[in-house]
Amino acid sequence: MTSTGTAETQIVADPDVPLVRITREFDAPREKVFRAHTDPELVVQWQGPNGMEARVEHFDCRTGGSYRYVHTQDGQEYGFHGCFHEVRPSELIVQTFTYEGFPDGVALERLVLEELPGNRTRLTATSLVDSFEGRDAFLASGMDTGVREGYQRLDALLAR
Template sequence: MINTSTTTLTMTRRFDVTAERVFEAWLNPEMMRKWFFTMESTNKVAKNDPHVGGTWEIVDHREEKDYRAVGKYMEVDPPRKIVFTFKMPQFSDTEDRITVDIKPFENGCEMTFTQVIVVPYEEGWTEEDIEKARDEYNSQTEQGWGYMFEGLKQLVETGKINYPS
C-alpha cells in the first residue's frame, strides 16, 4: 500500500504588466501552449474550460513520448485568483492543489504561486525517508516551475518566449 505525505511550495514573481495579462496567460489555451508544462513546438494539446468544475489539459510530446497534465478548476476569480488541481496520470494517481494569487501594483503585478504537493511513500519508510522525499519533490517542482515562470514572464512582457537551444 502506498501512503502519502504533503509538502507545500510557495513562489512569488513580479511582472511588469497588468494582473489581467498574467491571469489571461494562465487560462488562454493559445498562451498556455507556449509556457504551461509545454513549449509551442512540442505541444500537442492545450484545452481549457476555466470555470469552477471545468477542466484543463496539456499534452507535450518530447523524445517520442507524450506527457499529459490535467486538472479541474476549484476557483476562478478574475484577475485575482485561480485554484485548480494538477495531475500527471501516466506517473501517479496523486493530485496536487495549486493556488495562483495575483495582486496588482502601480507598475505591474505580483503573482504568488502555492502548490500542495502529494508525496507518495512506501510502507516501512522512516520519518527521515519521508522528509527526504518531501524535500526532493519540493526542490524538483520548484526548479520546473522556475523554468516555466521565466517563460511566462517573457510571454506576458514581450509577447514571445526565447527558448534555450
C-alpha cells in the same frame, strides 16, 4: 522580486506542511498575466521547461471546468490534468493538478495575482500534496527548472 532587470522566481518548500510556494513578479498588468494562465493558446507558448512542446487536449478554465495538456520531448509524452475549483478573473485560480505518471499524486493548487504599482503583478502559487515524500519527489522531478524557464518565456510573451 527583480534584480538587474531579470525577475527572480522563488520556490520554497514549507517546513511544516507538504506544500511548495512559488512567488514571482511580472512587468505586466494583472489582467494580462491572468489571461496568459487561462487562454490555452497562450498557455502552450510558455508553460514547461525549454525544449518541450505543449499541446492542450482541453482547457475549460472556469469554476467547475477541467483541463488536460501534454508535454512532449524526444518522442516521450507527459500528461497532466485537473479540475478548476474556483476561477475569479484577474485574481485567483484554485485547481487540482495531477501528473499522469503518478496518478495517485494529486496536488491542490492556488494561484493568486496581486496588483503592484507600476502596472506590475505579483504571482503567488501554492501546491499542497498529501505527504512530505510526495512534495519532495515533486521538487526532485526538476519542476523548479520547468517553472523558472516557463516564467522566462512568459516574460517574453507578456512583453509582446
